[in-house]
Amino acid sequence: MSNATSPSPEAAAPVPASRAPLLSVNGLRKHFPLKGGLFGRTTGVVRAVDGVSFDVAEGETLGIVGESGCGKSTTARLLVDLITPDDGQILLESRRLGVDLDVRELRRHVQMVFQDSYASLNPRLTMEDAIAFGPRVNGMPAAKATALAHELLAKVGLEPRRFAGRYPHELSGGQRQRVNIARALAFSPKIVILDEAVSALDxxxxxxxxxxxxxxxxxxxxxxxFISHDLNVVRYISDRVMVMYLGEVAEIGPVETLYANPTHPYTRALLAAMPSMDPDRRTEEAPLTGDPPNPINPPSGCRFHPRCAKAEGVCSAGSPGLFKLPSDRHLVACHAAIPGSGHSLAEMPA
Amino acid sequence: MTMPLVEMKDVTVRFHGARTVHAVNGVNLTLMPGETLSILGESGSGKSVTLKTLLRLLPENRTEIGGEVRVAGADVLSLDGRALANHRGGVVSMIFQDPMLALDPVYTIGDQIAEAVMRHEGVSRQAGLARALDMLTRVRIPSPERRMKAYPHEMSGGMRQRAMIALALACRPKLLLADEPTTALDATVQIQILLLLRELQREFGMAMIFVTHDIGVAVEVSDRIAVMYAGEFVETGTVRQIIREPRHPYTKGLLAANLHGAVKGERLDAIPGAPPALETKPTACSFAPRCPVRLDGCESARPPVAHFDPGRMVRCIHAVEPAMA
Incomplete structure (x- = not known):
């Protein structure tokens, strides 16, 4: 299949226009082969991330939302090269990974915090050793690394005198996640990826x-x-939000635009599925039926079309690709929003 | 006057082992037939333990249960043998967060439901299978005839959850206990399951106790909410009362932490600290160490319990009784 969403030029447009983005991702793709059968032949392909492009500007918070299997965590892992992409470019400050930027340097600038605070920490290292470990193997003298660890512990609100010598099992979930954040900060990174980092906490x-x-x-x-399934948290923390569906970007835009004026039918369904906080206006109808499909052999054309109430012939025929809406920095991959796409709800091209 | 379906009076649960845990410390609860109550609380607050007490699912040799538990007229704490087996699944049924652990992996869905019906109602296998098919249809599993022969691992997460609900409701229990049944589900599936539970609850006229940490979920499914902290109900009331006029500082903190309507860029009104470890029986207000409005007396004496209308209770020194009481 060659019609995986081609990275549209709009998606790569620098944000803000005057400066190059801090991080730029172009046509990122990762397919996992499924092995099975007698000789371990490839029996299918999981299209985990399929042509994802986006930019992150310095100082902003980009929220990534979507349901299980949409590729949000795979995207995060690709960004720090924990998984090597099949295709696509990752540029940090206009330097391309694998060309004039190596993995070690990328990871110094881009750090990650995971959901499982316990699994993220070595059970046999004390907190100060866990935080000092990275800087030390990168050549920092032990005493200096330990001093840095204490400083970082204080910074995340854990008193070094009480917590430096403790092991992971002696901390609560919230305290462990603070340690993971401290460890991520040990290299003074530019970007921190938080993959469901607060989801397991009370x-x-x-x-x-x-x-x-x-x-x-x-x-x-x-x-x-900031990757999360909690739309309230994402709204609170993000400047822009990217909605993913089955390995593709469905919609991306400034947080208030996206929440107030969701354009992709999937974004609308996600927002409508949030439990109501008003006892007099409880949800009466589920916006979607069935489970999210898995990304093995995804549907043709727009991947959302089998569940979409507005699907027409054009939706199964071709992939819409990200289209830039007139409103500022708002992109959507839906035929119904693209003028001249052939969808009956789309405007005629001028 | 109709009799309450569930009555819990001053229920305490204590676990013994390497260390003692006072998991539930004096829970009082009355539930009418057909009513839905949500127990809202964080991990370790004792909400699941309270549910399991109603089914006597806690390990007998390490658990000490005090107080009184009555369901549909039966004294649950003294049930044993056949009577306990009839109670479980017949009168009271439970659904869990992880359907993979609730369903038997080596039997088909149809067989599991049929077996439960045969056991509880003494009907033939054929009648059991007919009920199973009926239940799978009611929980809206697509092509139920085909799914009768499916094993749990062959189904998607949302469908397994539906199958577990079908199994739990197959014998028409009077009370359904739901322990975070939608927490592990995706957002668009969660709302489907919540609506299904609401609908089945109305259809079967059963009562439901729904345990959750998500206020939004509680609003969607329940009539009343009990907020639980450190093994106690700190505030109870109708959904509207809890959402619109929360009186306990912990309830207020939980509502703020939900982030619904939180203003971007503004600091969250977070409750500091963490819940207590419950190794000793509380002798003061358990929430006092984290409370933004605590007074001198809060950390030395048990807080007064203010009762307003029936079902409206606040366990806090700041909650004033109405003048006429």
Whole structure:
């Protein structure tokens, strides 16, 4: 299949227009072969990430939302080269990974915090060793690395004297996640990717960690890529939001535009599926039926068309690709929103 | 006057082992037939333990249960043998967060449901299978005839959840206990399951106790909410009362932490600290160490319990009783 969404020129447009983006991703693709049968032949392909392009400007927070299997975590892992992409470019400050930027340097600038705070930490390392480990293997003298670890612990709100010598099992989930954030900061990164980093925490603890993330961002001038399934949290923390569906970008735009004026039918369904907070206006109808399909052999054309109420012939025939809407920095991949696409709801081309 | 379906009086649950945990510390609860209550709380607050007490699912040799639990007239804490087996699944049924653990992996869905019906109602296998098919249709599993012969691993997450609901409701229980049944589901599937539960609850006229940490979910499914903290109900009331006039500082904190309507760029009103470890029985207000409005007395004495209308309770020194009481 060659019609995987071609990276549209609009998607790569620098944001803001005057400056080159801090991070730029172009046509990122990762397919996982499914092995099976008698001789381990390839029996299928999981199209986990299929032609994803986006930019992240310095100092902004990009939220990525979508359901399981949409490729949001694979995208995050591709960004730090934990998985090597099949195709596509990753540019950090206009330097391309694999050309004039090597993996070690990329990872110094782009750090990641995962959902499972316990699995992320070596159970046999104390907190100060866990944080000092990275800098030390990168050549920092041990005493200096330990001092840095103490400084970072204090920065994330854990008193070094009490917490430096503790092991992961002696900490609560919220405290462990603070340590993971401290460790991510040990290289003074430019970008921190938070992959469902607050999802496993209790609500009251989650709010504390979100406050911490806001403080750190302001103090250190960080840029966040914030992956979550919680649309309330994403709305609160993000400047822009990217909605993914089955390995593709469905819609991307400034947070208030996207929440107030969702254009892709899938974005609308996601927002409508949020539980109501008003007892007098409870949800009466589920916006979608059935489970999200898995990304093995995804549908032809627009991948959302089998579940879309507005699907027409054109939707199964061709992939819409990201189209730039007149409103500022708002892109959507839906035939119904693209003038002249042949969809009956689309405007005629001028 | 109709009799309450569930009555819990001063229920305490204590676990013994390497260390003692006072998981539930004096829960009082009355539930009428057909009513839905959500127990809202964070991990370790004792909400799941409260549910399991109603089914006597806690390990007997390490658990000490005090107080009184009555469901449909039966004294649950003294049930045993055949009577307990009839209680479980016949009168009270439960659904869980992980259907893979609730369903038997080596039997087909149809056989599992049929077996439960045969066991509880003493009907033939054929009648059991007919009920299974009926239940799979009611929970809106597509092509139910085909799915009767499916094993749990052959189904998607949302469909397994539906199959577990079909199994739980097959014997028409009077009370359904739901322990975070939608927490692991995707957003668009979660809302489907919530609407299905609401509809089945109305259709079967059963009562439901729904345990969740998500206020939005509680609003969608329930009539009343009980907010639980450190093994106690700290506030109870109708959904409207809890959402619109929360009186306990913990409830207020939880509502703020939901981020619904939180203003971007503004600091969140986060509750500091973490819940207590519950190794000793609380002798003061359990929430006092984290409370933004605590007074001197809060950390030395048990907080007063203010009762307003029936079903409206606040366990806080700041909640004032109405003048006439």
């Amino acid at each position: 609500k009251s603890v989650e709010a504390q960690v979100l406050n911490l993330l806001a403080d750190l961002k302001k103090e250190l001038g960080l840029t966040y890529i």
